[in-house]
Amino acid sequence: MKIGDLVRIEKCSAITRCSCFFCRGNSNCIGVVLAPAELNMWHVMFDAGEWEVYEHEAEIISEAG
Numbered sequence: 001m002k003i004g005d006l007v008r009i010e011k012c013s014a015i016t017r018c019s020c021f022f023c024r025g026n027s028n029c030i031g032v033v034l035a036p037a038e039l040n041m042w043h044v045m046f047d048a049g050e051w052e053v054y055e056h057e058a059e060i061i062s063e064a065g
Contacts, residue, residue, distance in 0.1 A: 001033055001042055001055050001058065001060060002033065002063075002064060003033050003034065003035060003064065004032065004033060004064025004065075005032070005033045005060050005061075005062065005063050005064050006030065006031075006032055006033075006060070006061045006062040006064075007030070007031055007032075007033060007044060007053075007058040007059060007060055007061060008029055008030045008031075008058065008059050008061050009022075009029045009031075009053060009057050009058050009059070010029070010057075011029050021048060021049075021051055022046070022048060022051075024048070025046070025047070025048020025049060026048065027046050027047050027048035028046075028047055029046065030046065030047070030061065031044040031045050031046035031047070031051070032044065032045050033064075034050065037052045040054065040055065041053060041054050041055075042054075042055065042058070044058070
């Protein structure tokens with residue numbers, strides 16, 4: 001994973017909308033990697049806002065050139 005990559009995380013597994021960041025923001029769970037973060041995480045900008053994710057939580061949809 002690197003800056004500029006387009007990534008997707010799994011949608012929330014709750015049957016009904018929960019209070020997690022992605023459900024509250026009605027997110028499509030697709031974002032762009034902005035920068036490295038602490039503890040081997042990455043800052044990712046989603047449609048609901050910025051969130052930190054671990055590399056293993058995200059699937060790369062499209063790599064930055």
